[in-house]
Amino acid sequence: MNRFMAWIAFLFGATYFALPLLGMAEFSLSMRRGVYSLDAYRAVLADPQFQATFAFSVVMALFTIAFGILLVVPTAFWVRLKLPGLRPLVEFLTLLPLVIPAIVVVFGYLRLYNTSSWLPMTGTAMGTNILLMFGYAMLALPYMYRAVDTGLRAIDVATLTEAAQSLGAGWGTILAQVILPNVLPAVLSGAFLTFAIVIGEFTMAALLDRPAFGPYMQILGANKAYEPAALAVIAFAITWACMALIQLVTRFSKHARAQR
Amino acid sequence: MAFLELRNLEKSYGATRVVKDFTIGVEEGEFISLLGPSGCGKTTVLRMVGGFETPSQGAIFIDGKDVVALRANQRAIGMVFQAYALFPNLTVAENVAFGLKVGGVGRAERGARVAEMLALIGLRDLGDRYPFQLSGGQQQRVALARALAPRPKVLLLDEPLSALDAKIRVSLRTEIRAIQKRLGITTIFVTHDQEEALSMSDRVVVMNGGRADQIGTPFEIYNAPTSRFVAGFVGTLNTFDAVVTDQAAGGVTLDDVPLVIGRRLPVAAGQTVGIALRPEAVQLGRDPSREVVLPAKIVEVHFMGAVVRIAAEVAGRKFTIDTFNRVDMPPPAVGKSVEISIAARDFLILSDPVEGGQPRL
Numbered sequence: 034m035n036r037f038m039a040w041i042a043f044l045f046g047a048t049y050f051a052l053p054l055l056g057m058a059e060f061s062l063s064m065r066r067g068v069y070s071l072d073a074y075r076a077v078l079a080d081p082q083f084q085a086t087f088a089f090s091v092v093m094a095l096f097t098i099a100f101g102i103l104l105v106v107p108t109a110f111w112v113r114l115k116l117p118g119l120r121p122l123v124e125f126l127t128l129l130p131l132v133i134p135a136i137v138v139v140f141g142y143l144r145l146y147n148t149s150s151w152l153p154m155t156g157t158a159m160g161t162n163i164l165l166m167f168g169y170a171m172l173a174l175p176y177m178y179r180a181v182d183t184g185l186r187a188i189d190v191a192t193l194t195e196a197a198q199s200l201g202a203g204w205g206t207i208l209a210q211v212i213l214p215n216v217l218p219a220v221l222s223g224a225f226l227t228f229a230i231v232i233g234e235f236t237m238a239a240l241l242d243r244p245a246f247g248p249y250m251q252i253l254g255a256n257k258a259y260e261p262a263a264l265a266v267i268a269f270a271i272t273w274a275c276m277a278l279i280q281l282v283t284r285f286s287k288h289a290r291a292q293r
Numbered sequence: 294m295a296f297l298e299l300r301n302l303e304k305s306y307g308a309t310r311v312v313k314d315f316t317i318g319v320e321e322g323e324f325i326s327l328l329g330p331s332g333c334g335k336t337t338v339l340r341m342v343g344g345f346e347t348p349s350q351g352a353i354f355i356d357g358k359d360v361v362a363l364r365a366n367q368r369a370i371g372m373v374f375q376a377y378a379l380f381p382n383l384t385v386a387e388n389v390a391f392g393l394k395v396g397g398v399g400r401a402e403r404g405a406r407v408a409e410m411l412a413l414i415g416l417r418d419l420g421d422r423y424p425f426q427l428s429g430g431q432q433q434r435v436a437l438a439r440a441l442a443p444r445p446k447v448l449l450l451d452e453p454l455s456a457l458d459a460k461i462r463v464s465l466r467t468e469i470r471a472i473q474k475r476l477g478i479t480t481i482f483v484t485h486d487q488e489e490a491l492s493m494s495d496r497v498v499v500m501n502g503g504r505a506d507q508i509g510t511p512f513e514i515y516n517a518p519t520s521r522f523v524a525g526f527v528g529t530l531n532t533f534d535a536v537v538t539d540q541a542a543g544g545v546t547l548d549d550v551p552l553v554i555g556r557r558l559p560v561a562a563g564q565t566v567g568i569a570l571r572p573e574a575v576q577l578g579r580d581p582s583r584e585v586v587l588p589a590k591i592v593e594v595h596f597m598g599a600v601v602r603i604a605a606e607v608a609g610r611k612f613t614i615d616t617f618n619r620v621d622m623p624p625p626a627v628g629k630s631v632e633i634s635i636a637a638r639d640f641l642i643l644s645d646p647v648e649g650g651q652p653r654l
């Protein structure tokens with residue numbers, strides 16, 4: 034009986050999530066009257082705007098991930114090793130992006146870094162891109178920090194660090210060769226989450242007026258019928274691929290089995 | 294100057310001094326144990342030598358050079374931890390090669406050294422395994438090989454055997470000592486296990502409350518403890534107070550039972566002196582070659598295999614007596630009245646003031 038109820042609940046949930054998706058997928062295939070076709074997808078993929086904005090967002094995502102790793106891994110490591118008392122504070126700080134709306138942050142950026150400010154980053158495209166990357170990194174911070182911190186919890190950071198030091202290693206070597214490889218599954222899951230966030234982000238890119246994928250989806254959605262549905266399916270596929278990769282990475286890291 | 298010299302080392306955390314005036318010279322190739330109860334500062338001393346803690350005062354010389362200002366990674370010190378601390382993402386061979394790689398040793402030389410080290414610890418064929426595929430004993434041997442590979446000047450081991458089960462602990466003990474002797478590496482070994490310290494070391498430092506209470510060979514520490522603490526901590530001991538009757542000749546009475554100590558005593562007649570006796574120095578039965586023979590009553594018998602530990606009541610006190618198991622001599626029955634014999638030279642005279650008087654088990 035209990036089992037039966039559980040199945041009912043599961044089916045209800047699955048329907049709740051799956052039906053709209055199915056409807057959208059069905060609609061995206063109906064561009065040609067009367068038959069299912071991939072016309073909408075073809076149209077989207079062939080759109081030079083799609084290619085340009087998607088490429089832009091992918092590159093931004095990669096830079097954001099690199100920046101996030103460089104920022105978060107040493108920070109989380111240092112906090113765990115030397116400042117364990119500060120952990121609650123740092124955790125709180127990394128959670129702030131969840132409660133401060135992106136739009137507030139962007140207006141803050143624009144105020145601080147506009148063309149007549151002391152550091153006119155919005156004056157050039159490159160400067161604005163860098164600013165956007167900082168914004169993305171901040172949005173991803175809660176996920177990245179949590180992932181890395183959990184990864185660090187699984188290893189004996191203090192003793193491994195001391196072992197490496199006694200063998201002659203400096204901080205750089207310790208971070209790159211001892212800490213990073215051991216939290217790599219965690220870092221990668223953080224990275225895929227970051228990727229998914231950056232690809233779908235709209236507010237910051239739109240307000241900073243960068244040709245990113247999020248604003249493109251919005252424009253397309255406002256002007257076309259079938260293509261936005263196709264685009265949404267593609268975006269979902271990307272997100273799910275990221276999630277699947279997180280699972281794969283966690284499962285197949287060859288030395289991590291001992292700790293699980 | 295000794296090869297490794299610790300001079301008047303002090304370490305305080307806030308207002309608590311956890312290491313006090315710690316001085317010792319360790320000769321090149323010597324194996325020294327720091328022995329003491331939990332919290333007495335053993336690890337702290339070791340970590341100061343390793344460069345993980347800065348002494349509040351004092352100096353550390355390695356090979357004539359003051360190393361206090363050097364960071365841990367500049368000291369050329371090998372360290373083995375209780376928790377193994379192997380790098381989980383590296384294979385056994387890569388773990389052993391880590392220090393060599395960091396030190397800029399070329400690939401070919403590195404490979405040769407790793408092979409040599411794996412042979413030394415008897416794990417020649419396990420180079421490709423990951424740490425999680427090894428037993429605790431194997432992991433600790435790899436940790437030893439990893440620490441030794443870059444040819445450190447000093448090897449530090451912090452309770453390396455504590456996480457292992459009894460059998461492995463004893464066999465690895467012998468193995469570590471053999472490797473240490475073969476390489477002639479200066480070693481400090483931290484343990485709270487007296488058997489470990491006594492059986493492995495050239496010299497033992499017994500620590501108490503952050504201080505080195507006594508430094509000596511295992512033989513000296515066991516047979517001539519200079520303080521009540523050392524006497525009580527190392528091995529089992531019967532201690533009791535006796536009233537001096539003859540200071541010069543060493544005569545005392547224990548509840549009106551006269552005993553012959555046979556040496557000049559530190560206190561005058563009429564005063565109390567602390568006397569101690571190892572359980573194995575007491576013999577069951579009358580032995581005419583021993584100066585002291587006393588009546589006793591058997592209270593408890595613990596058959597432990599090679600050793601039979603007996604508690605007997607002597608002059609109103611409980612004495613612990615150890616005898617070797619013998620096929621032709623079953624242990625005495627509880628409640629039986631016997632005689633015990635003690636040689637005068639086996640009495641230890643405790644110089645610090647008397648407290649208690651009960652044997653410590």
Ligand SMILES: Nc1ncnc2c1ncn2[C@@H]1O[C@H](COP(=O)(O)OP(=O)(O)OP(=O)(O)O)[C@@H](O)[C@H]1O
Nearest residue numbers: 306311329330331332333334335336337338484485
């Ligand atoms: N970082 C620290 N801050 C404050 N006190 C410390 C610190 N490290 C050690 N202590 C204190 O110093 C004393 C000595 O510690 P230490 O670790 O050297 O003892 P130990 O002899 O190695 O004990 P054990 O056998 O339990 O390992 C202890 O009382 C401990 O509480």
Ligand SMILES: [Mg+2]
Nearest residue numbers: 335336337451
């Ligand atoms: Mg300790």
